[in-house]
Amino acid sequence: MMSKLVAISFKDDATAFALRSDLAAMQADYLLALDDIVVVTKDEKGKPKLHQPVSLTGAGALSGGWWGTLIGFLFLAPLAGLVIGAGTGALAGKLTDIGIDDRFMRDVAASLEKDEAMVFVLVRDVTIDKVMDGLSAYRGKGRIHTTSLSRRVEDELRKLIEAA
Template sequence: MSDLIVVAFPDEATAFEVRAELVRLQREYLIEMEDVVIVTRQDSGEVQLHQAVNLVAGGAVSGGFWGALVGLLFLSPLVGAAVGAGAGALAGRATDIGIDDDFLRDVGRSLDKGGSAVCVLVRKMTADKVLERLSAFRAKGRVVQTSLSKEAEAHLRGMLEPVATLGLPSDQLGGGRG
């Protein structure tokens, strides 16, 4: 069973840095992800999904190859490639693996303008080593949703979210309290 983790950030750059670190962790076999998507909300309010794998482009390339191959059999490889690319692109668009796009758009609409979120579907991970490597992002995010156990979620929140100030106003840019 996979676990869903959604963490919001105030800017786009941090989300892309987190995804890059997660990819490095996957190459080192510390985490196994089914899907990782960055959701951004532009200042205009538009929500964009930045998928790790573009299924439409992959489908078009694959369809073009197979269409050209079949086209060779019927002495019309260009027509076969064009038809195959179109069919592959449609199949790629219709195929949705990983995290549901409608759910991701809902997450995006809940973000602040200019904000982002990293949405990860994790098959398995070595939690202590992953959290240690993600410590560079300490106090930079906000856990929006997880399907982790209460203990694991509390540990993740403690690492990513800023410490509460017990009702005191937050520090001002000048270093004093307002």
């Protein structure tokens, strides 16, 4: 099944982060399967900032450090192995981009005003009626920017999120 993209903006970042949390809870309840979910805000200079739930740099450093230490023990240099492995893993994590393209998110989010935020969601599978019910707390609070949903589902979502 092909993943579907949805980008929704809100007047404040608290609502965007609340939506991310609610969608993660729905995923835990098996109502949807997320491939990626990112909140984008703007920093003091107006530059888009991506808030991704998993730091690939940190995960890479941890994994690389573990493997480096293990290899270091084999060659009687565990500290050197740790340092080299962590550095290599961090670099690999930073260069790895899974899910939604970072440049695409920054380009779309460039239109945000100062205190606004945007949520990008990549959904693989969804129980649409139950998820729409779960999104009722966001009625009238946001604006749909882009989706790859079917026209019918996009219209339903737009009516809910953008309701007057």
